[in-house]
Every structure is written in structure tokens, then in C-alpha cells.
Amino acid sequence: MSENQIKDRIIKELKKAKEAGQVNAGKVREIVKDAVSAAVAETRGGIENVRPVVKDAVDVSVEGLKDVGADISETVEGVVEGAISGVCSHKDQAVETTREEIRKLEARLKEEKTALAQSLTEGLEGAKESGSALSADAKKRVESAVFDVKLRSTELLGLTRETVKEAVKQAIESGKDVKETVAQIAVDATKRAIKEGRFTAERVKTISEKVMSGAIEAADEADKEIREVAAGVFEGSQKGIAAAIDSVGEKAKTFVKEDLSQTKEDLEAIEELFIETTRKVARRSGETAKGILNDLADQTKKTSSVLKEKAAHAGKKTAERLKEAGKDAARATAEAAGKAAHVMAREAKELGKRSVDVAKGAISGMWKGAKDALKQKKE
Numbered sequence: 001m002s003e004n005q006i007k008d009r010i011i012k013e014l015k016k017a018k019e020a021g022q023v024n025a026g027k028v029r030e031i032v033k034d035a036v037s038a039a040v041a042e043t044r045g046g047i048e049n050v051r052p053v054v055k056d057a058v059d060v061s062v063e064g065l066k067d068v069g070a071d072i073s074e075t076v077e078g079v080v081e082g083a084i085s086g087v088c089s090h091k092d093q094a095v096e097t098t099r100e101e102i103r104k105l106e107a108r109l110k111e112e113k114t115a116l117a118q119s120l121t122e123g124l125e126g127a128k129e130s131g132s133a134l135s136a137d138a139k140k141r142v143e144s145a146v147f148d149v150k151l152r153s154t155e156l157l158g159l160t161r162e163t164v165k166e167a168v169k170q171a172i173e174s175g176k177d178v179k180e181t182v183a184q185i186a187v188d189a190t191k192r193a194i195k196e197g198r199f200t201a202e203r204v205k206t207i208s209e210k211v212m213s214g215a216i217e218a219a220d221e222a223d224k225e226i227r228e229v230a231a232g233v234f235e236g237s238q239k240g241i242a243a244a245i246d247s248v249g250e251k252a253k254t255f256v257k258e259d260l261s262q263t264k265e266d267l268e269a270i271e272e273l274f275i276e277t278t279r280k281v282a283r284r285s286g287e288t289a290k291g292i293l294n295d296l297a298d299q300t301k302k303t304s305s306v307l308k309e310k311a312a313h314a315g316k317k318t319a320e321r322l323k324e325a326g327k328d329a330a331r332a333t334a335e336a337a338g339k340a341a342h343v344m345a346r347e348a349k350e351l352g353k354r355s356v357d358v359a360k361g362a363i364s365g366m367w368k369g370a371k372d373a374l375k376q377k378k379e
Contacts, residue, residue, distance in 0.1 A: 006053070007060045009035045011067070018068040025078035028070075032061050032079050036086025054083045117156050124149060155193040160207060164189050164214035168233070172218065172225045179228035186211050186236025187243065194244035201266035204244070205273045208237045212281045216293075220286045230285075230292040234278060238300075241274060242310040267311045274307060275300055 013031040043049040061079040171181040193207040219229035282293035
């Protein structure tokens with residue numbers, strides 16, 4: 001839609017509104033929104049067209065309102081809101097369409113994961129059944145192999161938390177080297193579960209919470225060895241994450257640029273997320289475990305932990321890979337942050353001024369209302 005077409009459409013609709021006695025902010029907003037939305041749709045939502053379309057629409061609308069004798073001060077807000085709403089409507093629809101596609105993909109992913117877990121379970125059952133015709137020694141080896149495969153797939157099977165809980169129960173019952181045993185259980189469970197899928201900060205957070213909460217729940221229910229279990233699972237979870245991070249650094253060469261950027265961000269957030277998860281588990285635990293977990297989280301924040309060191313090392317490898325791929329992560333981040341900070345500072349200043357104006361206007365209105373009410377009372 002050309003500038004003249006936008007102008008003709010807005011002027012025509014404003015005249016209609018004038019004849020119907022409907023020239024108000026709401027109607028003006030609707031007229032301008034429809035005109036701008038149609039214009040943007042014709043340009044296929046090209047960003048380079050947004051500014052000129054809005055400028056033309058606002059200019060034309062203000063002139064049109066003057067021509068029909070409307071009060072500009074009462075309708076100009078409708079003009080601006082309509083223009084912006086019209087520009088955004090095309091992208092709003094695109095965003096909503098994409099959201100719907102993502103929802104469908106997430107539902108499909110969930111179904112596929114469930115099917116994968118079922119296939120794994122059926123396959124393992126088949127392997128176990130095959131052992132029935134074997135010698136006692138061979139059957140034992142098959143069963144052992146089946147359990148090893150299951151252990152490497154606990155997250156997929158939804159058994160991470162319960163597996164850790166049962167293992168810790170048995171460690172408590174044995175009464176020997178409880179802290180060391182729980183720490184190793186946590187190392188193995190955490191490392192295995194993380195390696196089952198793609199390394200992301202969210203997955204690390206979810207898995208570490210399952211491991212810690214399963215162990216602490218076992219200790220709370222047994223009402224013994226709580227200190228040893230809490231200290232062991234904290235240490236083991238941390239080491240398990242660190243071990244998984246090592247493999248991320250090794251795989252960095254195979255990642256594409258976008259994966260590298262996200263992985264670098266995830267690595268930088270890992271320790272903070274681990275501490276946050278520890279405190280979350282502590283809040284749901286008994287008093288003894290709660291105190292120990294919070295103390296350990298405090299100590300970790302104050303010192304250079306193995307997790308922080310591993311994440312920094314892997315992050316460095318990832319950044320090097322980014323540079324090799326032609327994207328210096330540090331410089332790009334600094335430049336983007338600098339530009340964003342400049343724009344945000346300017347926007348914040350302008351919005352801050354507007355907020356003050358709005359607040360003063362509201363206060364002025366309250367004072368005026370109070371004076372009017374007092375005047376009526378005196379009368």
C-alpha cells in the first residue's frame with residue numbers, strides 16, 4: 001500500500017467517523033490500526049518498512065483529524081497506539097503461529113520420548129528373556145548387562161530420583177563409609193543422566209535436583225546418617241556435573257555457532273544454578289539436612305569450587321571454538337552489551353521522565369478531586 005493509499009484510506013474512514021459522530025480515541029485507534037496493518041502486510045512485514053509506514057500514518061491521521069475538526073489532544077493517543085498496534089499485528093500473528101508450532105513440537109517430543117522409553121524397556125525385557133535358555137553363568141552376565149544399560153538410561157526411563165533414593169537407602173543400611181558411598185552414587189547418577197541427552201543448564205538443574213532430593217529423602221526417612229548423606233550427595237552431584245562438563249569441552253569442535261553461544265552461556269550459569277538447586281532442596285528437607293546443604297552452598301559461593309573451575313575451562317574451549325568459527329564471543333558480547341546499554345539507558349531516561357509526568361498528573365488529579373470534594377462539602 002503506497003503513501004497515497006494509506007492517506008486516502010485514513011481520510012475516508014475519519015470522514016465516515018465524523019459523519020457518524022464517532023471521532024474518539026478508540027475509533028481513531030481502530031482506523032489507524034487497520035490501515036497500517038494492511039500496509040505492513042503488503043510489504044510482508046519487512047522491518048525496513050516499519051518506520052516510514054508509521055510516520056506516514058501518524059502524519060496523515062493528525063492532518064485528517066484537523067480537517068474534520070476533531071480535538072487533537074484527545075485523539076492523538078489513539079493515532080499512535082493504532083499505528084503501533086497495526087505494525088505489530090502482523091508479527092503478533094507470526095509469533096502466535098510459531099508458539100503453536102512449538103507447543104505441537106513439544107507434545108510430539110514428549111510422545112517420542114515416551115515411545116523411546118517403551119522401546120528401551122521392551123528391548124531390555126527381551127534381552128532378559130533370552131537369558132532363560134542360557135547357562136547360569138551366561139544368564140547372570142546377561143542380567144548384569146541389562147541392569148548396566150538401565151543404569152545408563154535412568155533419566156529417559158524416569159527413574160533417576162528413585163534409583164538414587166534406593167541406592168542411598170542401601171548405603172545407609174550398610175552403615176559403612178556412608179558419606180563416600182553416597183558421594184560416588186551421586187557422581188555416577190548425575191554424570192550418567194546428564195550425558196543421556198544434550199548438555200543444557202536447565203537439564204543440569206533438573207537432574208541435580210532429582211539426585212539430591214532422592215538422597216536427602218532417603219536419609220530423612222531413615223532418620224540417620226543425615227549429615228553424611230547431605231555432605232556426600234552435595235559433593236557427588238558437584239563432581240558429577242564437573243565430569244559431564246569435561247565431555248562438553250571435548251565435543252565443542254562439533255558444535256555449530258549457535259550451539260556454542262548457548263553452551264557458553266549455560267556453562268557460565270552452572271555453578272549459580274547448582275547453588276540455587278541446593279537451596280531449593282534444602283527448603284524441602286528436614287532441619288539437619290537443610291542446615292548442612294545451606295552451609296555447603298554458602299562455602300561454595302565463597303571459594304573457587306571444582307565446578308567453577310571445570311565450567312571456566314570448558315567455557316574457554318567453547319569460546320576458542322567460537323573464535324575459530326569466525327565469531328569472537330567476548331567481543332560480540334561486549335559490543336552487543338554496549339549497544340544495548342546505550343539504547344536501554346536512553347529508553348529508560350525517556351520512560352522515567354514519562355513515568356514522573358504520569359505520576360504527577362495522577363497526584364494533581366487527586367488534589368483536584370480532593371479540593372472539589374472539600375468545596376462541595378463547604379457549600
